[in-house]
Amino acid sequence: MLFTGRRWIDAGRRVGIDTRLLKGLAPRPQDDDMDAGQRIHSRAAFISTELFPDLDEVGADLVVSDILTAGGGLAAERLGITWVELSPHPLYAPSKGLPPIGSGLAPGVGVRGRLRDTLMRKATGRSIAQGKAQRGVARRSVGLPSEDPGPAARLIATIPALEVPRPDWPSEAHIVGPLLWEPTTSTLEVPPGSDPIVMVAPSTAFTGAQGMLEATVEGLAGHGVRVVASMLDDPPADLPSWVRAGLGRQDDLLRQADAVVCGGGHGLLAKSLIHGVPVVAIPGGGDQWELANRAARQGSALIVRPPSADAIGDAVQRVLGDSTFERAAGEAAAGAGDVEDPVAVCRRVLGRSEIGYG
Secondary structure, eight states, rough: OEEEOOOHHHHHTTTTEEEEEOOOOOGGGGGSOHHHHHHHHHHHHHHHHHHHHHHHHTTTTTEEETOTTTHHHHHHHHHEEEEEESSSOOOOOTTTSSSTTTTTOOOHHHHHHHHHHHHHHHHHHEEEEEEEHHHHHHHHTTTSSSOOOOSOOOOEEEEGGGGGOTTTOOOTEEEEEOOOOOOOOOOOOOOSSOEEEEEOOOOOOOOSOOHHHHHHHHTTTTSOOEEEESSSSOOOOSTTTTEESSSSOHHHHTTTOOEEEEEOHHHHHHHHHTTTTTTTEEEOOOTTHHHHHHHHTTTTTEEOOOOEEEEEEEEHHHHOHHHHHHHHHHHHHHTTOOOOOOOOOEHTTTTTOOOOOO
């Protein structure tokens, strides 16, 4: 059973999932007056109250709560239901062996490197402590103790190539592979010919004067490639004959692509690497900078920053012309299956026998 926002209810029901409205998602007037941490935790408490009667009615044995929809976990805890947390990306919990998540930095080496990471962790530690205090206040507001016991398990929905080793990996965290879902059954034909295929996934994180697709097309004009862009929005008008754009399944296009241009968000980055396709990343906000740098250190991605048509075109030509990028993406694909079965993890949490799915 799935509780989610109104826009996804029909999509869930079309594939046979009992999908219901998750109440309390609409922003409240007071949310605009709070800082981000306070808003997240206060809204989680509110959502848990809105969800409480619906969750109580279904008699659930287990709740899987998205990390950004913390109200699901709070509601489960209030009802005494076992719950696990789902992270649709790598583990972003702080670590004593890593620089702060979001910096994009590799762990420091030597005395200076370790000192750098220590000072950076100290600087971000104040914000983390403030967030914990805000969460404690929110928990008390719905009758829970301020100390958060956390979930029974954490499902880390990524591939091993996008994770980083840490000396304090939580025992309850399990890498289970990424969440891959196609919002359409439509396919998009690639332009005819035999030139390399460059797939573009336009991102709202692109902040240049042009859109990502337009800049990529300009940068690759005359370079003997075919470009195909899978996008939810209407494509630009008057695209050249070697470009196709529209709504289409990304997995279908990735099976044909030689390179991908994207913002570096986890969804498409993981999809690309699972298919062994190297990436030109144009990271924007959120965790895109962190993820793009992880892929670059793994060898399967090249980062363009600041973006321009010429820089994007040069980066794509480099990725297509240097086989080391393709080999690294192939290595990421080869290790993508080295993950745990999330259903088996949940059954262990409930104390049941392990039964695989499939």
